[in-house]
Amino acid sequence: MSAPAEETQKYRDHEGPYFGSFGGRWMPESLVAALDEVEQTFREAKQDPEFLAEVHRLGRDYTGRPSLLTEVKRFAAEAGPARIFLKREDLNHTGSHKINNVLGQALLAKRMGKTRLIAETGAGQHGVATATAAALMGMDCVVYMGSEDTRRQALNVARMRLLGAEVVPVDHGAKTLKDAINEALRDWVASVEHTHYLLGTVAGPHPFPEMVRWFHQVIGDETREQILAMEGRLPDAVAACVGGGSNAMGLFHGFLDDPEVALYGFEAGGDGVETGRHASAITLGRSGVLHGARSFLMQDEDGQTVDSHSISAGLDYPSVGPEHAYLAETGRATYEPVTDAECMASFEMLCRTEGIIPAIESAHALAGAARLSRKWGAEGEGKIIIINLSGRGDKDVETAAEWFRMLPGQENDPVAETETAAKTGDESPSPAPETGVQA
Amino acid sequence: MSTEATPAEPSTQAPKTGSKTAEAIEAARAQGRAAFIGYLPAGYPDKETSIAAAIELARNGADVIEIGVPYSDPVMDGPVIQQATTEVLARGFRLPEVFEIVAAVVEATDAAVLVMTYYNLIDRMGAEEFARRLAEAGGAGAITPDLIPDEAGAWMAATERHGLDRVFLTAPTSSPERVAQIVSASRGFVYGVSVMGVTGARDQVSDAAERVVNAARSAGAERVCVGLGVSTRAHVEEIGRYADGVIVGTALVAALRDGGPSAVAALTAELTGAETGR
Numbered sequence: 008m009s010a011p012a013e014e015t016q017k018y019r020d021h022e023g024p025y026f027g028s029f030g031g032r033w034m035p036e037s038l039v040a041a042l043d044e045v046e047q048t049f050r051e052a053k054q055d056p057e058f059l060a061e062v063h064r065l066g067r068d069y070t071g072r073p074s075l076l077t078e079v080k081r082f083a084a085e086a087g088p089a090r091i092f093l094k095r096e097d098l099n100h101t102g103s104h105k106i107n108n109v110l111g112q113a114l115l116a117k118r119m120g121k122t123r124l125i126a127e128t129g130a131g132q133h134g135v136a137t138a139t140a141a142a143l144m145g146m147d148c149v150v151y152m153g154s155e156d157t158r159r160q161a162l163n164v165a166r167m168r169l170l171g172a173e174v175v176p177v178d179h180g181a182k183t184l185k186d187a188i189n190e191a192l193r194d195w196v197a198s199v200e201h202t203h204y205l206l207g208t209v210a211g212p213h214p215f216p217e218m219v220r221w222f223h224q225v226i227g228d229e230t231r232e233q234i235l236a237m238e239g240r241l242p243d244a245v246a247a248c249v250g251g252g253s254n255a256m257g258l259f260h261g262f263l264d265d266p267e268v269a270l271y272g273f274e275a276g277g278d279g280v281e282t283g284r285h286a287s288a289i290t291l292g293r294s295g296v297l298h299g300a301r302s303f304l305m306q307d308e309d310g311q312t313v314d315s316h317s318i319s320a321g322l323d324y325p326s327v328g329p330e331h332a333y334l335a336e337t338g339r340a341t342y343e344p345v346t347d348a349e350c351m352a353s354f355e356m357l358c359r360t361e362g363i364i365p366a367i368e369s370a371h372a373l374a375g376a377a378r379l380s381r382k383w384g385a386e387g388e389g390k391i392i393i394i395n396l397s398g399r400g401d402k403d404v405e406t407a408a409e410w411f412r413m414l415p416g417q418e419n420d421p422v423a424e425t426e427t428a429a430k431t432g433d434e435s436p437s438p439a440p441e442t443g444v445q446a
Numbered sequence: 447m448s449t450e451a452t453p454a455e456p457s458t459q460a461p462k463t464g465s466k467t468a469e470a471i472e473a474a475r476a477q478g479r480a481a482f483i484g485y486l487p488a489g490y491p492d493k494e495t496s497i498a499a500a501i502e503l504a505r506n507g508a509d510v511i512e513i514g515v516p517y518s519d520p521v522m523d524g525p526v527i528q529q530a531t532t533e534v535l536a537r538g539f540r541l542p543e544v545f546e547i548v549a550a551v552v553e554a555t556d557a558a559v560l561v562m563t564y565y566n567l568i569d570r571m572g573a574e575e576f577a578r579r580l581a582e583a584g585g586a587g588a589i590t591p592d593l594i595p596d597e598a599g600a601w602m603a604a605t606e607r608h609g610l611d612r613v614f615l616t617a618p619t620s621s622p623e624r625v626a627q628i629v630s631a632s633r634g635f636v637y638g639v640s641v642m643g644v645t646g647a648r649d650q651v652s653d654a655a656e657r658v659v660n661a662a663r664s665a666g667a668e669r670v671c672v673g674l675g676v677s678t679r680a681h682v683e684e685i686g687r688y689a690d691g692v693i694v695g696t697a698l699v700a701a702l703r704d705g706g707p708s709a710v711a712a713l714t715a716e717l718t719g720a721e722t723g724r
């Protein structure tokens with residue numbers, strides 16, 4: 008890793024277990040030895056030139072790194088005065104940033120002599136990436152996925168099965184990401200001898216937040232180099248969607264100690280934070296412990312986890328990585344909610360203006376950045392915002408078609424309606440029922 | 447947690463600290479047997495029945511009673527306990543009910559009554575307030591399955607102030623350094639996890655259990671009780687030969703589910719050997 012030698016360096020390379028008052032290991036004792044082993048293996052691997060070379064080689068030859076940095080002029084023009092660039096993690100093999108962390112951890116798992124990978128997944132992107140790595144490295148793979156998510160991300164379930172993974176639908180609780188994590192942890196407690204739990208975001212017990220960030224730092228490092236090469240200066244702001252927060256941490260990391268670069272994280276606002284139906288843990292601001300870390304947590308007065316809601320399965324999580332909680336508390340980064348409706352308007356706008364179909368997760372960042380550009384007004388002229396386009400939207404086409412009421416029998420059904428009405432998307436989309444998908 | 451992560455001064459496990467749980471286990475030892483510790487979830491299937499069932503535990507030979515607090519994300523629990531606690535939450539269970547149940551069971555029995563709770567429920571109320579209310583209800587202390595001593599600064603301080611037991615878990619994979627830390631942080635007894643896994647009845651007692659007990663004893667533990675997977679009288683006898691107490695959960699919860707408090711009474715009597723005069 009490149010190591011800037013500035014003395015002002017404050018946030019970069021912050022090691023766990025604690026980020027201010029957040030992080031730690033709020034975990035059953037049964038898993039502590041495994042966490043120690045992961046940490047030890049990770050620390051050694053980071054110093055091993057062969058490991059670093061292998062991570063780099065896989066990134067280049069398998070993932071397709073470096074990913075592009077693309078200026079989106081037509082999207083920016085509709086959004087506001089600022090110039091907008093997209094960091095194209097959507098172009099990675101498997102279709103999202105998730106692969107960066109997965110390949111790294113899978114290599115670590117091999118180093119530890121483990122033969123089986125387990126993972127949780129929400130949108131299915133992390134599950135697909137893990138199934139991919141398992142196929143590539145000849146390991147067994149089981150992916151836990153809430154049954155609500157296996158339904159709304161059915162395409163990714165099929166992808167994982169094609170890749171040879173077993174997908175286990177989880178029927179407890181809210182049947183989404185948090186419940187998939189519970190089930191993966193239960194598996195791990197019993198299988199830890201030969202199994203690595205390949206956690207998919209910068210959450211969970213130490214060393215996961217620090218380690219997952221490290222494998223995603225390449226996003227921020229590349230972005231920094233690319234924008235300096237293209238524009239000769241740093242951006243005014245970088246923006247990313249925040250579920251657990253891995254794509255955001257990866258991008259932020261390249262700019263953490265450049266105070267002139269504003270950092271924006273956009274949480275899933277669901278139907279609006281005021282409705283209680285959202286996934287904006289930081290905005291809500293209640294500290295608690297879940298899944299091994301102290302962080303901000305959506306919880307009721309008794310400390311029971313409150314179910315989150317979002318049109319985006321990948322952001323539908325009631326907590327957030329502890330380093331984000333820390334960056335929020337220190338004020339280094341700003342976090343704001345983006346509602347389902349705002350997100351989908353930007354989703355449609357990027358499709359129409361740039362010919363890029365984003366993941367619904369990433370569309371939260373598009374909407375947040377567009378709002379920022381508008382808010383800047385005339386002052387935003389010539390300013391640069393870089394958005395992490397964390398994934399592509401193939402998996403979301405059905406959800407989007409339903410949202411825009413383009414499915415057979417809906418009022419914008421392209422077969423039933425005139426072609427133009429379906430295609431222009433000029434009118435604002437009709438508000439969707441519930442989470443925007445069929446119950 | 448810079449403040450919470452600082453472990454409090456290690457305390458001894460000796461009964462002279464006023465540990466109700468230690469006293470109950472020592473009383474069993476004086477009778478030449480291992481203590482029997484039974485787990486039931488608070489409020490399952492409803493508040494009154496859960497109190498009645500816990501009282502049956504004590505009447506039929508349980509020395510220590512664990513009242514499990516229903517939690518939304520019970521990562522250490524298998525399907526039977528998950529199902530029960532999920533039902534309790536679904537009917538609108540609120541945390542203060544636990545203290546009422548503890549008080550009712552303490553009032554009606556001589557058993558030491560512990561709660562078993564995931565830590566966020568303590569954290570949300572505040573360790574100090576939770577400890578105060580538990581002590582006020584007459585509770586002996588708490589077992590915290592997802593809290594390790596490294597993170598337990600606030601809980602150690604609060605339990606110390608209120609004279610409560612705090613039971614940490616030690617696992618087959620715990621290093622000698624960690625076992626030592628767990629033993630010195632625990633008060634009342636040390637919970638030896640017999641198998642790598644979640645709660646649930648199993649056919650056999652894992653041979654790891656005895657090693658876990660021995661490791662804790664070598665680190666100075668005076669009382670080590672073994673749980674996870676224990677479901678028959680034969681298990682209880684086997685574990686009783688090397689441990690100071692035997693913990694049964696899932697089998698009792700299934701009995702309560704299928705046959706109510708009288709089934710809990712019958713199973714407890716069978717497990718403790720009470721029906722044969724022990």
Ligand SMILES: Cc1ncc(COP(=O)(O)O)c(C=O)c1O
Nearest residue numbers: 132250251252253254321397398
């Ligand atoms: C494309 C994409 N972006 C973002 C996320 C959210 O994860 P994180 O907040 O860890 O980046 C997901 C998770 O599934 C995803 O698939």
